[in-house]
Amino acid sequence: MKKILATFLCLTFLAGMLFAGEQAANNPTGKKSITVEIYDRGNPGGSKPEANYWTDFIKKGMMDTYGIEVTFKPVPRWTEVEVLNNLLAAGEAPDICVTYSKPTIDTYAQMGGVLDMAPLLKEHKAELPNLWKLLGDQNIYWDKDPKTGKVYNIEAILVNNMRNSVFVREDWLKKLNIKEPKNLKEFEAMLVAFKNNASTLLGKDADKMIPFSVGVDLGWRADPLHTSFVTDSISDKELWIRGFDDRRLTWPGVKEGYRVINKWYNDGLIWKDFPLYPFGDKTEDNLMKAGYVGAFLGNWDYPYRDGDNGIHANLKKMSSPDAAYIAVECFPNNAGKYRKYLSPPVDRKVFFPATNKDPLSSLYYLEWMATLENRRYLQIGDQGVHHEVMADGAIKAKTVTGEKIMNSPSNIDYTILLNGLDLGDQDLNIKSLALAFSGVEKRYLEQSYKIMKHDARISPNYNVGIIKAEEGMEAALKEKRNTFLVQAVVAPVADFDKIYDSGMADYLQSGGQAIIDERTNLYKEFFGN
Amino acid sequence: MKSTGLLTVPSKKRKFSDYMHRYGTLYLLLALPVIYFIIFKYIPMTYIQIAFKKYNIFKTPWEMPFADKNGFEYFIKAFANRDFLYALRNTLMLNLLDLIIGFPAPILLAILLNELKIRWFKRFTQTVAYMPHFLSWVIIAGLALQLLAPTTGLVNIVLNNLGFESVPFLNKSENWVMTYIFLGIWQSIGWNTIIYLAAISGINPELYEAAELDGAGRIRKIIHVTLPSIRPTIIILLILSLGRILGSEFDRPYALTNPLVLDVSNVIATFVYTYGIRGLQFALTTAVGLFQSVVCVIFLLSANYISKKFGESGII
Incomplete structure (x- = not known):
């Protein structure tokens, strides 16, 4: 009996291997x-x-x-x-x-x-x-x-x-009789007003109020707030050399943007648990759908995507019929321009x-x-x-x-x-774009589109071939960036500089500086000074 | 097997065929695991060379050229990398804590279960205790988030309602380490008791009876009968755990981590994932892996040697 069993087992195994081989060979050819x-x-x-x-x-x-x-x-x-x-x-x-x-x-x-x-x-x-x-x-x-x-x-x-817009709850502005914010100060005052009027806006869910929401991909979710601290006279060359990180981490000035977010976090204006939810997690979307989130920065069409399953439609269903996010323009730079730095098309x-x-x-x-x-x-x-x-x-x-x-x-x-x-027809494209989002009124998209194009600056393409220092570093640098940004933002205000600077130093030392140096040299080689 | 000697003296050849006739099927059975080990464990080992070579995905390891610095370029690079040193420290720290806190836990539970007199309750407890073993870490991490998040976690909501402050179970490094260890114990305690319970059930009941006659109470019986009887099992499992002291699980730290605790949650396995698989630096991470394996073997052998010195059987 044992013998039969053993032989049987071995034969099945061998047969399995043979068939597996045959299947691979049987691929349709021709x-x-x-x-x-x-x-x-x-x-x-x-x-x-x-x-x-x-x-x-x-x-x-x-x-x-x-x-x-x-x-x-x-x-x-x-x-x-x-x-x-x-x-x-x-x-x-x-x-x-x-x-x-x-x-x-x-x-x-x-x-x-x-x-x-x-x-x-x-x-x-x-x-x-x-x-x-x-x-x-x-x-x-x-x-x-x-x-x-x-x-x-x-x-x-x-x-x-396109890139990011600033979205705020249109119905909340109306309810509290606040005008659309036009600068950082007004934006912050608006967030504070949301917080202070939580029971008016959310009733029994007042404790769930999130005036401003971010996610662990802070570099993206702070855009265009952080780039409003970049000086307007910055050259294309500088932007390109320091532009390897598409979240603009090494652009001069962006640190001040994160400082603002750090302050808001400590003032209780930001979703407290955001660091715990990984990239791509839907919890934040669900909070927006439930109507707890007052404002956020994100892709120019973010709340309007996904039709019936999207944020716009669900917000109306779960909150109130007039609830909606609208794009506003409120972070002017040192020249008073509402710059949107766009990548090449x-x-x-x-x-x-x-x-x-x-x-x-x-x-x-x-x-x-x-x-x-x-x-x-x-x-x-x-x-x-x-x-x-x-x-x-x-x-x-x-x-x-x-x-x-x-x-x-x-x-x-x-x-x-x-x-x-x-x-296939430029006019038609623009007319249709605003209608491309099912279930969303045209004016919301038109407003976001108009804001997007206002004061936009598009970087040119500098083709220098392969940049060696960038190879294999993207994932590690990205992780470092997200980690120290999140840590700096949730730190006590007094510790912000310490954490941000040491994180940035580590980022540069772990490969960031090597990339900047190589790009500087390549730029010189192909385009002179 | 011995020839009766009445007939002819069998030739060597004959002996062999008799032997095969008798034990051939056993060898055939053995062939399966041996083939498995050769294909899936030994052949892949040739790729250890990558640690010393300039990696190219489209060449066999034999064809790849050696790395700089006599092939040790990537080892030097790894030890110059701050993240790796942190990962090394964290791996050691988390595994040591796991060993100190996590290792005795199933022994205690096994003894407790053994003392239970109500059979159905014992069975029920045991089943409940080993259920978490079948949950993946991704699911456990999801549960942890639902229960332990500072503002929306159930545990913290209960704490707040009782008038306490929220405890940052997941978003403060020190607390995260404890959460990590605790969840590890919760997940594996029941499963690990199985071996101890088996060892305990193998103890001769006469020993207990004799102890009782000598006037030993419940605690004395545990200390002088149960524990010494399962000592060999404990030692073997301890040696095996020591062998894993620098080894690291991937899914547990990876699923539980978040940016706020990366300073303690970055372990060798996640380092290898970030730099190797996501960053395509295969040579560097193979060097790290090789280093890790060598240290593990050293730990395993020394633990084995020490246990033999103390008169235990060891595993090799």
């Missing part, structure tokens, strides 16, 4: 197929990002046009860099990868893990007219190495180059890992995705289902739930070459 990365936002009520109405549309389109089979590989949006790293390291990255992190691409490119697209682009340019029409030489060759001419990635286009970076055995098929995918009618459908969907057409031709988005839901605004996660509504 038919062309590619895999494409897709962000998974885990949005409430959303559909599976790798298999839904939109992926079916793309798959069908690619099959009909090029006879190429497309498979999607989901990657969590908020940990995309980590997951992509794992996939790349394991040799399992999709054929078409998308990321916001240039250093990740550079690191792998150095090891020979990323395909040089330059020869392919040159050879097949004639077959890719729509790609060129959408991105132009500028975005396609944005990161072309100035010395070797290699192109490891192309840059998606950012139609609406590029978005995600698209690259092919070296494991991509059929880069031409992947280029065809990009071409298909750049074609106006395809991306237009992905962005606005069906008339009557996803949008209505207004009298002036503008497109108004409708709330969609169920299988035809868009997991990201205008499906930006699928239109990997394009962030922002582009209907």
